[in-house]
Amino acid sequence: GLARIEDAGIEVTHGVCEAEAQGLNRGFFLTILEKRPLVALKLAMTLDGRIASRTGSSRWITGAAARRHGHLLRARHDAILVGRGTVVADDPDLRCRLPGLEDRSPVRVVLSRGAPIPEGARILEHLDLAPVLVMTPESVAGGEPQEDGWLHPRAVLEALALRGVTRLLVEGGATTAAQFLRAGLVDRLYLYRAPALIGGDGLAAVAPLGVVDVACDMLRFRQVATRALGSDRLEVYEPAGNA
Template sequence: MQAALGLARRGLGRVWPNPAVGCVLVEAEAAGGRVVARGWTQPGGRPHAEAEALRQAGDRARGATAYLTLEPCAHHGKTPPCADALVAAGIGRAVVAIEDPDPRVAGRGLAGLRAAGIPVTTGLCAVEAEELNAGFLTRIREGRPLVTMKLATTLDGRIATHGGESQWITGKAARWRGHLLRATHDAILVGTGTVLADDPVLTCRLPGLEGRSPVRILLDRRLRTPLTARLIAGAREAPTWLVTLEGGDAMRRQVFVDSGVEVIEAPADSDGNLSLPAVLGALGARGVTRVLVEPGAHLAAALLRADLVDRIVWFRAPTMMGGDGLPAAVAFGVDRLADAPRFVRTGLAAAGADMLETYRRHS
């Protein structure tokens, strides 16, 4: 199962709206117990992991044990159900990490295997499988993508000097790790302030992974981003979405569309800003399962205030800046400790001279 999870990770950022699944077929103990095939969800979501493994295995799939990171699909879509394919191939046993909560599946894949007389075991490495597909599961259960906030700060949580200088607080190793994060997410999201201050490109520029850049998403409620910004100027080379308020300037909107940008309208919240739950709901409706946010201080605060941050990836440089530096998040209304968003640290590692800390939302 650990091998299947490793295979599934290859699909992160490339298979949405589908889950990233891994499948390992192992021949029966009497035949030697060797691995006969490995499969993982292919770019675009098809072929599925099971179909890939069965194609490789051929007749050797008969009697084999299938290790699956997620319940096989049981519905007819663009491809036949994987549960039916496993039955037809004559596998002898299935070991499945977690069930698929998608209403089109939701236990029917496992039921189909059992109805065919195939023994099924569930729950092996379930925690790891849930984390691997947390984006897909969040979209199915909550209608929005998993939100990972990436921060690069000094030890005292500053993202720039009081004059706005921020390049580069962290070193090259941390920046490369940041690019790897982009490669494993479906989309990357920033606010207008970040575009106006830094004019980012938001692509993955790791050698060999240039083709794994995520969809670039810009929140711009008033359509004030200049057309010369690199995000807009390069919209025909890299998919770029702009989210703005409903009922904005139609002519200005069309200018962005003519530049190759997909414009998405969302309602306002009570303060006249974009409603972040509505924005994330719109992204989920378009199939996005994992979004990486590289926020300025205002967007970070807004997401934290709305309790929409599921994961934090925090790079800390071994420097101090003091109170005149710009904070990672502006004030967002925490009056009591009990009101502060809480997270659980899940990792701590060196990234060159910097430290990388990872957190998940406290359940």
Template sequence: MGVALGLAARGLGRVWPNPSVGCVLVSPDGRVVGRGWTQPGGRPHAEREALDQAGPLARGATAHVTLEPCSHYGQTPPCADALIDAGVFRVVVALIDPDERVSGQGLARLRAAGIEVRTGVREAEARDLNQGFLLCRIKGRPLVTLKTATSLDGRIATATGHSQWITGPEARQRGHRLRATHDAIAVGVGTVLADDPTLTCRLPGLEDRSPVRVVFDSHARIPVNGALVRSADRIPLWVVTGPEASVHRRSNLEKKGARVLSVAGDDVGRPRVDAALSALADQGVTRLLVEGGGDLAGAFLAAGLVDHLVWFRAPLVIGSDGKGAIAAFGVDHLGDSAQFSARARCVAGGDLVEHFAASAPLSPIEFSLSETE
């Protein structure tokens, strides 16, 4: 199952709206005869890939799958039927699929065919890996990772706005790897106006892993001659506006190839974060990387909608006149602050990279998806 989880991770950022699944087929004498993971765009599925690789050697094998094999007809036939037809003897599953079209039906179909089934193997790791897909199915929103790169005192730029580059090349490479594993990347229009970014993945060999670019832009102010709009015909650009954005500006963006998502606004007309996440989930996005700026980061934290926090720290101090990474979001007491637990820490060149997670975006009650053996 550990190998299957590693294979599943290869699909993160490339398979939405599908989950990223891994499958390993092991023969009765202990040889791996087939491996597969969900392919770009979500098809073929991991089981189909592994079965095609194994061929006749799949008969009598044990299939280790990170998510319950599907039992419904979509663009491809059910994977549960494919495993049955291949003559697999046993299926070991990490996690039951919460999709109402599956949700135990795939396992029931396997058992009805006389196949031995075991569930819950390394379930926590499988749940963590596909948390975005699960959140979409259970809560109707994608996983949110907030990423920021700052000085030791939490500044993203000097008082004059100078910010390139706070962190070194190794840290920036890790930032691009984050982009490659998310379906979409979001910034506020202020960042666009200040930096004219492209928001692409620029690691050699991973240029095709650039996520959908999402701009939170209350009044559709994003420049139509900027880098994002100019590249909208090659890399998807979605602009999330509030209800007061002008029809003319929205139309101009759509003519340039951008998609405009108009969502409910807050009391000052800015797109509501929860409404924006719901709209993104409706479009199939399961993993969203929020990169800035401070106002957008503060809005997500204030809404309690940050699941992971990745903080890059450079060994320098700018001072209180520098620009802060997170805008004020109304914390008067420590108990009102956004709370996270440390997950991992590493050094990237001369910089520190820290990974934090919010406590239980899916509670055990909401997420009782494994069977009791």
């Protein structure tokens, strides 16, 4: 097509907004090249990296502006994923609830080792606007469970790509976040950081990653954006290897 245009004597300018176009279509490219969607991990935490108190209290760590931005993030992704433990502990809705964008709510994905979603859970509401997909080792073709009984994140992503998902937002909890980080399958990290402290007895945002040697094992990221959201701060990171 390009050759025919040039042969017709039409001047063609190449590479216009190439970086922006690649960024907008990165999820699509990943489904073609790696058979998986782009993965964004979202965490709302205190300055010391806690997402809840020792009793599980977490509403609300961040303010209204940060929470609104989090809903906008949901609208920009095809699917949103949490572990079943988050459904039980927090009873989240997981839809985009910004006025006018309700119909942009992503498909809601729940990872489970086999146990069903509790009856009456909020995630089972509004299925016409945002369907729910429960993924277990038995429900995913070739999805052999790991030693801990969970599906490997790679199997989850490949199954979602086959369903047309190009952009996935992982919202927790700590165990699910750690699984995707350990597998090296987080392409973008959104940290909503509140100017507050909970302390060491609070729930960490990420479960153990198995880091033994800081020089060799620590996962490193580079900051690509930051902005204020009320009294909170949004920090966006990508793996340092992508620099």
